[in-house]
């Protein structure tokens with residue numbers, strides 16, 4: 531983040547995660563779930579969130595991510611209003627590794643037909659990174675490259691954007707709860723003050739986990 535000119539005192543990030551997309555749909559549920567077209571803002575991301583995506587090995591357009599930029603200005607009917615972040619943390623996300631054959635987790639989805647074409651696939655070298663707005667419509671390309679794709683992703687926010695409630699325009703995201711408590715300051719891993727989170731708290735957490743806690747078995751493995 532420093533190399534990219536980010537002010538570490540004001541940059542908060544969430545825990546980087548390894549994602550695995552197998553060739554030819556060997557594992558398409560749980561931790562290998564290929565994401566349908568979505569905006570992260572449907573999943574309670576703040577509108578100013580920047581997504582970082584880094585390849586672990588070389589990859590090609592047959593195992594990349596796809597962006598659907600026409601939807602930057604165009605709202606899509608979607609089921610994000612049924613999505614609550616705290617419920618997701620305590621159920622669907624925690625149990626991700628249990629989904630092997632099918633994935634029945636409640637996830638926000640488009641309810642209109644998304645025009646997949648034309649779409650944009652970015653390919654970068656190992657050591658590079660793809661940065662994009664969490665409000666950008668994006669999806670996982672079905673991997674037909676012959677090789678499993680390994681990538682690391684995480685998200686960042688800048689404190690000043692969060693305080694000013696700045697960000698991409700919200701065209702169509704209506705989930706409840708906020709992912710802001712997942713973020714840690716780059717310098718000391720401290721969390722955002724609760725009064726800052728409160729600016730985004732449309733509904734106080736009634737039940738469920740406010741922060742994603744991986745199950746002990748996942749930490750151990």
Ligand SMILES: [Fe+2]
Nearest residue numbers: 565569570668
């Ligand atoms: Fe995403």
